[in-house]
Amino acid sequence: MNSPISASMGTKEWFMLIILSILWGGSFFFIEIAVSELPTLVIVLTRVSLAAIALWIFVLIARIRVPRTPSIWASFLTMGLLNNVLPFSLIVWGQIHIASGLASILNATTPLFTVLIASTFLRDEKATRNKLAGVVIGFIGTVVMIGPSALDGIGVNVVAQLAVLGAALSYAFAGVYGRRFKVRNINPIVTAAGQVSASALFLIPIILIAGIPADLGRPSIQTVAALIALAVFSTAVAYVLYFKILASAGATNLLLVTFLIPISAILLGTLVLGEMLQGPHIIGMAIIGFGLVVIDGRFLRRPKIYQGS
Template identity: 35%
Template sequence: MSLKHFSILILLASLFGASFLFMKIASPSLGPLFLIESRVFIAAISLIIFARLLKQKIEIKHKWKELIVLGTINAAIPFVLIAYAELNLSASLAAIINSTTPLFSVIISILWLKEGKNMRSLFGIIIGCVGVGILVGWSPIHLNVKAILSIGAIFLAALFYGIGGIYSKIAFQNMKSFDLAIGQQLGASIVLLPFAIIDIPNQLPSITVTVSVLGLAIFSTSVAYLLYFYLIKNIGSTKTVSVTLLVPIFGIIWGVLFLHEQTTLSTYIGLGVILMSIFLVSNTKQKTSDASQQVAK
């Protein structure tokens, strides 16, 4: 990997990691549903503008049903679940738990695609479970009902990301990546719109919240996906998916720098164990890696 591509990979990880910061800031003010509707709608418009500037033809009408399904399971549901979870959890903890997405991708690949399992992938899954246990069990947060539900919501989001990655692989084999990104955000926006209308905030957001929403939609979604697909085209999917290992690191960095979140030794031990498991799982098979490409967030 060249220095240029490595630098883009780091930038991509920082943008994906920043999404947890932006959601942590904006979710309490706007609510999960309205926040995520704003995210996917602005992201879709931004991507369409990018496509026009690059003079790329957008072809999504023939797959509109599938794109609504993809937008639902790979954006609308997991985005809302994470935004809800961050009402009670720190951005750094949410980013770390969400990094278990590749583990769910492997499990779903085995169950859905009937892919052959091997000892390396199974060992990676077991290590990942141990890492999560260390992270949550030794976390300084008070494990009340809200905290437990929030942790479960992020795991559920990771499960949906795993399903969405495999579904996109099956349903959109011949679709351009740019069209897929636009269609996914539009599909999610359509699904969330009626719920967001019901949940409109009672007051205008502050400047900080507004900037967070724009940062989430434009930088952590639109720009991030453009960089993501650029890397897939130029260095391949296997190397690009290594961004999964870097996202929680930036999630911690942004949370500590801007939200003054506290981390403990157990945070870094749990993170290290989870990253080790992801490394084992993500390098097991090319097919599994491809299914794990939809990272988040």
Template identity: 40%
Template sequence: MTSLPTPDARASRPDLRVELALLLVLATLWGASYSFIRIGVETIPPLTFIASRTLIAGSILLAVIRWRGLSLPRDGAVWKRFLLQACLNSVLPFTLIAWAEQTVDAGSAAILNATTPIFAFLITLLLTRHEAVGWRKAAGVLAGLGGTVLIIGTGAVDGIGRDLLAQGAIVLATVCYAGAAIFGRVFKGLDPIMPAAGSLLCGTALLLPVSLAVDRPWTLSPSPDSLLALAGLSVFSTALAFVLYFRLVHTIGSVPTTAQAYLRVPIGVGIGVLMLGETLEPTMLAGCAAVVLGVAAMTIPARSRS
């Protein structure tokens, strides 16, 4: 795995085409995570599956850091930030979603999971104000959510409100993701691999003891498919994805980075059309167009239109 250059090492204005391409890659990697998780938890309990995910991904990134001749920060204050980032970006949301999706139907879960940009926008507008948010981003946030509903199907909205506790857990997870995208800006002076590895290792330290106590992993008999899903999730949808994530937070901002939550849905639809022979309904086409327009409004600065 080759390292990605830090924002400080590049020009002050990153190439937007590159960043948008990386945003698409990130959306694809995290979109694939749902399939990995679905296969993995068939024979591995969710808590142990998540703990293993953070352990393997963190270990991979630590090995890459050592291979590059670097070392993780030793400042205690930095590690406290890594710990908080781990709680916001992995420990709490991973656990909440894994628990909630035992009862929440897929359509409602997908729509609720796509609300991260809304919370990132509101937190930025009302609390942090760390980056410019105007009517273009607000319109993009709403267009993206509307497009997501059209793609998944408006009938999925009917399921929202039936299991308030579980659906509330998913919403809380999306709030955590929004907070993580905003808090991630404190690592601006670090190579993106450092907060990615540090937060994952902190997440492992929190999750692994609970997994050992609750699930007793040594008594499990995971299937080969579950183990392969765990490997794919850890390497691609976690280790690589986290490095891309922290880079994008610094280059395009926290609110635009959360736009990948919308991109996951049309990517999944496209995979179904290309590989499974599924057909595109008119509402899906309209939804995909709305998502693309919404993401563009959230990520492309107004001054760059010329």
């Protein structure tokens, strides 16, 4: 049975969600650098392997108890497949064939899938009018912010588009499945370490079968730095936050981060790369913000008026 979670997030959860969006928003920069020199599976395996090493080192230093039950490790394997191997591979491969803007819009369907799946499988995360309306508003805001012109690619490279949608669906199932780790009282750091370790175990035989290209040269310093940042910040640290939010706020609230990731990516581009923040970006961000307010619901409730006797 799933333990109850908070239907609306507190200040702490919202803060962690924003930080998570920044960490995952930065991953698009790191992936763009890496894909110019390395094949998809190599990037994904390096990402999860380095993240696993960093997390297990921390677990050892902090002397956090590691579960030994086979069923828990089987759950790590399932979580690794749903939350890392499938979506990472599909998104990285999809970004090779379609524009990153369209990939971001397609990835923003994750909360839509999550509301439906969570409502089906979790008693304490049933779909409400606020959730459904807020998710649709947030999706519209994502399209406006990234630019409706990104949708011009719809119908071209359909397989790549379906791959990114498949990644969004996989993320949704992972969010719902990951609720079991709270019930088993497993430390979020151990859960994150177990998940990425399981992902690496999945990928090693796949790469051995597929083979590493013979002409794969030594990656540049920029690519190595991008891979380290992708592994440590956008994977290791990010997944610790992921499981902390999942344990306290649930899958539907957690995967609202998908709406915040494009905002983080655009703001990072403005601050780091000197890109211009344009009108559609601001309007889209405002629409997403309104969608999140609708989902949260607290600011839309009518204040209770005290009536004296």
